Amino acid sequence: MFCIQCEQTLHTATGVGCRFARGDCGKTAAVSDLQDALICALMAVSSYAVAARAQGIIDAEVDAFVPKALFATLTNVNFDPERLAGYTTEAQKLRDRLRGLCAEAGAALPSLPALADATWPSDAAGLSEAGRQVALDRDAARIGADVMGLRLLCLYGLKGIAAYMEHARVLGQTDPVAAAGFHRHMAFLATEPTEARALFAEAMAIGTLNFRVMEMLDAGATGTFGDPVPxxxxxxxxxxxxxxxxxxxxxxxxxxxxxxxxxxxxxxxxxxxxxxxxxxxxxxxxxxxxxxxxxxxxxxxxxxxxxxxxxxxxxxxxxxxxxxxxxxxxxxxxxxxxxxxxxxxxxxxxxxxxxxxLAGFAATEPVVTQLTGFGRATLLDAAPAVLDKVKSGKIRHFYLIGGCDGTRAERSYYADLARALPQDTVVLTLGCGKFRLDGIDFGSVDGLPRLLDLGQCNDAYAAIRLAVALSEALGCGVNDLPLTLVLSWFEQKAIVILLTLLALGVRDIRVGPTAPGFLTPNLIATLNAEFGLRLISTPEETLAETLCA
Structure with a gap:
């Protein structure tokens, strides 16, 4: 197996990536191979979906299935060989249906990559064996580590979008334009691109698409359940x-x-x-x-x-x-x-x-509470008051400490930074990284809680909207705001949120606790040069770099 998509990826003497019988997440080599085969089958569906759309053929079932099935390949989602094999079988059926619809339309198909017409076994054992032939590093020696890293950056970004698209679909939010963009990106990767500039541009386009999808997800959540309140x-x-x-x-x-x-x-x-x-x-x-x-x-x-x-x-x-x-x-x-x-x-x-x-809990324990619910509407409603506190100097700086949690000891940085922040700063949290801050009494600044939880990682849209609103009110760019983004990443949702922020032009983001294993030193250097992206250091250095005297 070869898997390098999450933060707990193994770093060994033989290289980076989980390459043995079992990944650090518990995924077996057979399941990893099944997922690789499924990814290829989904790229084939998307290749035909793009060709079909050129002839005015849009298949809503295909648009729903491809992101949902790709979601199954994210870290710690689906470890069931039979269901993964079933997804691949269904993908082939949908690919063949699109191929037939294109033939019925009578128009000549564009040249499609060989992957688009590949045939996969239907049983899990045979499919796992076939999946070994399409491991994500199969041509690494030919294309080089940088190109492979860019391919994986795009693929993992698409996996993150797939999760958000499925969450949005469940809440009644679908968009043929977003679906078309998703298929185009999947079809592009099916061509096995080797040009670094094109891949880098693709990654930024994936980030832009995710902003649209996050907007859909926000609309679905608030339209279905109402606007969250503190x-x-x-x-x-x-x-x-x-x-x-x-x-x-x-x-x-x-x-x-x-x-x-x-x-x-x-x-x-x-x-x-x-x-x-x-x-x-x-x-x-x-x-x-x-x-x-x-x-x-x-x-x-x-x-x-x-x-x-x-x-x-x-x-x-x-x-x-x-x-x-x-x-x-x-x-x-x-x-x-x-x-x-x-x-x-x-x-x-x-x-x-x-x-x-089952017995349930025998007794009720004394209540201890945690505050959440600072969603998009609440934040935007509070923006004028927050702006006044910024202008008056009562709030000096905002820190978004958000993202995925994990097991590495280096993640203590996030809580250490939060504890070290002065009282005239405000902390925004989202994702399960918020639990790193359990037990810290942040208090308030001029009546505003110093800790504002925006919600799930899915709710990053709220933070972006707040930053845009404050920058517009202050007449400055987002990068001129007294705002520092300190992100903890673990899996592919965090990767696509990072791509979205970069695509929006947000600079000087700090990411940790380690660099994604698929990003080579050359790629990290490029992201630093283009966007000021850097890895976390120490809380003391972060404070010195971000707070004005």
Missing amino acids: TPVNRRPVAGKAILVSGHDLHDLLRILEQTAGRGINVYTHGEMLPAHAYPAFKVFPHLVGHYGSAWQNQQSEFAAFPGAIVMTSNCLIDPRSGAYQDRIFTRSIVGWPGVRHIEDEDFAAVVACAET
Whole structure:
């Protein structure tokens, strides 16, 4: 296998990347090979989707399927060989359907890459074997590390977009223009490009497309659940039977709440689901009693200690077999692990039945709260008051400390930086990186909380909109704002958010805790020269570089 897409990628004497029988995430070599084959099959579908669109043929099923299936290849999403093989079989059927529609239209097809017409085995074992032939580093010796790194930057950016497109689709947000752009980028990679400038431009175009998709996702979330409002969320158990909902999917959480109403079961969020408590649509359910646990990497110990049923709605899933809870965890949507019960539709009766057989929490603990809910509408409404505090000197600087959490010790930088910030600064958080700041009392500055949680990683759009609003009000560019972006990355959603910020011209972003393994020193140097992108250093150096005397 060869996998290099996440922050926990192995660095060994033989090179960078997980290359052995099992990746650090728990993905087996066979599953990695299945994912590589699926990626190629999806590129083939997109190649024909582009050709079909040139003839006025748009297939809505194809537009929905390709991002959803690509989402299954993200870090810690789907480890189930049979379902991955099924996605590849379905991809071939859709490719053949598009090919037939193009033939019926009678127009000559453009020259397509060989990958577009490849045939893949239907069984998982044969498909895994075939996948070895299309490992992502198969031509690295010929094209060089820089070109391969740029290809992977584009592919991983597209994986991030795929996740956001699927989240938006579930909330009723689709856009044929965004779908067309997604297919074009996938089809471009199917040609196995080797020109660095073209690949770099492609990466920026992928970032631009993601801004449109994030806007769709924001519209879907606020249109379905209302605009989030600042909300204190209980972080301690409440006596009673329980269901824990992890991942990112607010739609599934709503369905679970509806199906447990009046059943005597308390529902808790976990990980990136914490911001759900801030949406008006969820406030009508008194049995949504709080948030349990912290970030994804702690789930094995936290899930083992949770005395109820667990639902994983999207990434990030860690091997449940070692946590003594495999018999009470369920997967949903594109998430999968062999032997774990999967919910195919929106009927969570099996989850409810499981929760009813379990003890739940024996006692209610004293309430401890965490504030969330500073979404786009709240931030924009508060912008004039915030602007006044900036002009009067009461707020000197903003720090966006956001992104994915993880296990590396270097991630202590983010909490250390937050603790070191002076009282006239404000911290914005999003993603599960916020849990690094648990236990820090930030207080307030002139009545404004110094810690403003914007929500999930999916909600980065809110931070961008706030920055644009403040820059317009101050009559300056975004890069002239008293704002520093300090991002923690782990997987492909973070990569595409970074591409979006770069495509919007945002400079001097700090990223950590380590450089993405697929970015070579030459590529990092280019990003530094073009955008001022740099790796995190020490909190002291960051403060010295970002705060005016």
